[in-house]
Amino acid sequence: MKRPTKIKVINFDFTIEWYHRGIENGASKFGWTDICKQEIYISDDLNPLKTADTLMHELLHALNWVFDIEDDTKEESVARRLSSGLLAIWRDNPELFQYLQWLLFAEQKKEEALGFCSPNLKPGDWVSLTVPLPTKIT
Numbered sequence: 001m002k003r004p005t006k007i008k009v010i011n012f013d014f015t016i017e018w019y020h021r022g023i024e025n026g027a028s029k030f031g032w033t034d035i036c037k038q039e040i041y042i043s044d045d046l047n048p049l050k051t052a053d054t055l056m057h058e059l060l061h062a063l064n065w066v067f068d069i070e071d072d073t074k075e076e077s078v079a080r081r082l083s084s085g086l087l088a089i090w091r092d093n094p095e096l097f098q099y100l101q102w103l104l105f106a107e108q109k110k111e112e113a114l115g116f117c118s119p120n121l122k123p124g125d126w127v128s129l130t131v132p133l134p135t136k137i138t
């Protein structure tokens with residue numbers, strides 16, 4: 001899957017830079033966020049789980065800044081714990097996040113479909129109310 005390079009964090013556009021930190025060179029950071037430039041740096045040589053954890057961690061730093069949460073002494077600890085915790089919940093409950101995604105885009109899908117969704121239908125069961133085109137009368 002293609003790595004994201006631009007994301008929106010609330011109303012702010014962030015760039016994601018994938019860099020080669022070189023584990024063999026002893027670099028100490030898997031990623032960091034430059035709030036002034038609204039750039040997130042993620043090492044490109046991490047395994048998938050560590051990449052996800054690092055990206056989520058940096059997103060939490062970005063959210064901390066966007067929401068003006070001033071908690072410098074605990075920010076690193078909170079970001080580390082919440083990123084790992086959220087990803088563990090996601091990994092153990094993938095259907096939960098599919099459901100959340102469905103909820104987040106339900107109204108948009110409803111508008112796009114120009115249809116309706118019965119309460120008895122499941123996610124993805126959108127019914128389109130397309131009107132058949134009139135047949136040509138000759």
Ligand SMILES: [Zn+2]
Nearest residue numbers: 057061076079
């Ligand atoms: Zn951090």
